[in-house]
Amino acid sequence: MVLLSTTRTSVRLEAAHLLYQTGNYLCKHTGNLKEAEQLLQRALAIRELLPDSEYSETVEILNLLGNLYQGRWKFKQAEQYYQRSLMLRVRQVGLQHLGLVTSLNNLAHLYIGPHKYKQSEEYYQRALTIREQALGPRSP
Numbered sequence: 001m002v003l004l005s006t007t008r009t010s011v012r013l014e015a016a017h018l019l020y021q022t023g024n025y026l027c028k029h030t031g032n033l034k035e036a037e038q039l040l041q042r043a044l045a046i047r048e049l050l051p052d053s054e055y056s057e058t059v060e061i062l063n064l065l066g067n068l069y070q071g072r073w074k075f076k077q078a079e080q081y082y083q084r085s086l087m088l089r090v091r092q093v094g095l096q097h098l099g100l101v102t103s104l105n106n107l108a109h110l111y112i113g114p115h116k117y118k119q120s121e122e123y124y125q126r127a128l129t130i131r132e133q134a135l136g137p138r139s140p
Contacts, residue, residue, distance in 0.1 A: 019043035040065050055092045059085050075114050082106045098134040101127045
């Protein structure tokens with residue numbers, strides 16, 4: 001029974017990965033954002049059924065969905081995906097890890113669109129602090 005469960009999990013992970021890759025390709029190379037959104041949502045739904053399954057790709061899916069909504073000026077939806085991405089990454093690596101910088105920068109950039117400059121600055125500053133602590137203040 002354990003083998004069957006492991007096999008089903010592997011198949012689901014592979015399906016989610018293929019949906020993510022296809023959605024990512026459609027976003028970046030074809031501009032077919034509606035179909036990309038559907039595929040990414042399906043990939044995310046599968047990943048959410050599998051606890052603790054490769055957080056990094058789940059974070060990538062969340063960030064890509066955030067990017068997709070931000071590009072359509074749907075700031076509230078983008079914010080929800082970016083926040084989920086950040087929370088998941090914090091659970092994975094902690095509060096001061098270099099891996100948080102992308103999620104923090106995404107949120108900072110997002111807040112510029114609706115003119116939330118104070119929030120934007122706070123996220124950029126947090127990302128900069130983490131980066132400098134990890135790489136040093138003179139790192140490019």
